[in-house]
Amino acid sequence: MSQLIETILYVFGLVAIGYVAAWSNYLKAGAGEMLGQFAVGVAMPVLLFRTLSKVDFHGAAPWLLWVVYFSAIALTWTSGHLIMTRWLGRDARVGVIGGVSSSFSNLVLLGIPLISGIFGQPGTDVISLLIAVHLPVMMMASIILFELFGEGDGELHPARVLRSFLGRLFANPLIVGILSGLAWRFTGWELPSVAGRLVDAFADIAGPIALFSMGAGLKAFGISGNLRPALALSAVKLVLMPGLALIFAILFGLPPLAAKVAVVAASLPAGVNSYLIATQFGTGQGLASNQMTLSTLMAVMTTSAWLLVVGCIFG
Template sequence: MFAQLSAITFIVAPVFGLIGLGFLASVSGHLRERAAEGLSEYVFGLAVPVLIFKTLAGARLPEEGQPWGYWIAYFTGAFIVFALGMLAARRLFHRDYTETVIHGFTSAQANTVFVGVPLILQAYGPEGAVPLFLLIAVHLPIMMVVATVLTEGVHGGLSAAGLKKLLRLLAFNPILIGIYAGGIAKLTGFELSGIFKQIADMLSASAVPCALVSLGLALHRYPIRGDFAPAVLITALKLIVHPAIVYVLTRLLPMPPVWADVAVVFAAMPSGINAYLLAQRYRVGVAASAGAVSLSTAVSLFTVTIWLMILGVG
């Protein structure tokens, strides 16, 4: 057990160490808020999309086709905790309908780009990249569409303007563009070479450390202040209940072992910043979502370690 814990420490510690370094740089004033914004834009808009494109273009896909048990396991868990988050917000904290959706979305929306990509690639390497990026490809659109439709529903349904804005947001999302471009390159047999490959390699190499430092810088903006009880409950749903449901389902449904593990670790990721942005957009549940993003990120250092031990990593 000690050997396994030691191996997992070498996986987890560098990831959260860089997040902590970014946080300390922001708290101390060594790096200002504009650095956080610029680095985040670089990671989200260029470095990670190139990493995804490069990985998927050269990936080996399962010969037997898509393991549908993988999708069923993950999204069943996601929508159960989404519903539980909404129910708790209504019954325990007596929030209105729009805020219950924000709580549910924060409980189910995983931080895939800034924590999921670095951690899963660190733990599973290239073998885990394909299930990771394929899940990212559908995770963001599905969760955003569901959350937006549920939120807009209180106002009489999703308007044409709202739907158009959502579709535009998804169509021009850099992460999704990287995924689709990588899939097309894989299907057509396109390969980067020469100077273009060198540029892609350099950008890809910068994606993981920059993403982690960027998240650390950003966490300074999301203090755990006010609405502490909902933030704690959302954190528990995200870090414990969600991966527990996915773990059980991945043991019951057919899928390759690495895909099963990636689904569980993906579910064990902390709450994503998109939840806070949605709360800001509707001006409800902002304190709870901001607190949950920071609290779940901090606590995930320990819970992710436990999940990796359960999965036998190391």
């Protein structure tokens, strides 16, 4: 229990320190953004490369893990979409942002340091199995739904969807890190000594810098406008999605470690990717920004609660 509390305080403490540093103007304007670019563009891709190049499945069935997690995503995304369109009366394009914001967990910047600190390398290996497919699947789903609900003719154009998907996919440094790590793993080769030391140097600082820059970024995004939709989507993200992941993990008989990681990953707040998707498609930026900030603040309590729940159920 003491290790759990210490890890939670450490992870969210770094986020809070980053926020205070930006809020107090201790950091010069743009410094937080530059740290974030370094974390996402360099340090985290190197960490993902190192992790996936050495990943050990530890008996977890990747397909079963993916079925559990993405089943929770599908139902949560649908709930977020319906809240925006049926309850709040927004158009279908904003509904897509509602869906992605309520189901897109911050697996990389927040998830890796938290899971690693609590479950060690075996837990990191499991969350890496989710990260390997998470971003591509969420990107493809967003592109397809905007193709259907966007300003076009309402029909699905596979060639256009594929071009848009591949363009965004291979321009993302996190995807490059994932694919490079998996490719290197399949070669069975060891990294040369100097290369290994360089990889370790970047990978070892990725977590703290990512968390600090995430906190600084929250100050930049802030909270503005109507909070009711963001609060509703935050509740869906932090309560419904992990609850669904827990139910599916039990129903499908997911191994204990994989089940715990799946539920905790589902309980994480929304990440910056939901805001970036809103920006790319030119709608719902304020909603995504509000929801990301609120869900991160609320996750200090809710994610802690879900960690206790899975500890009691799965040991």
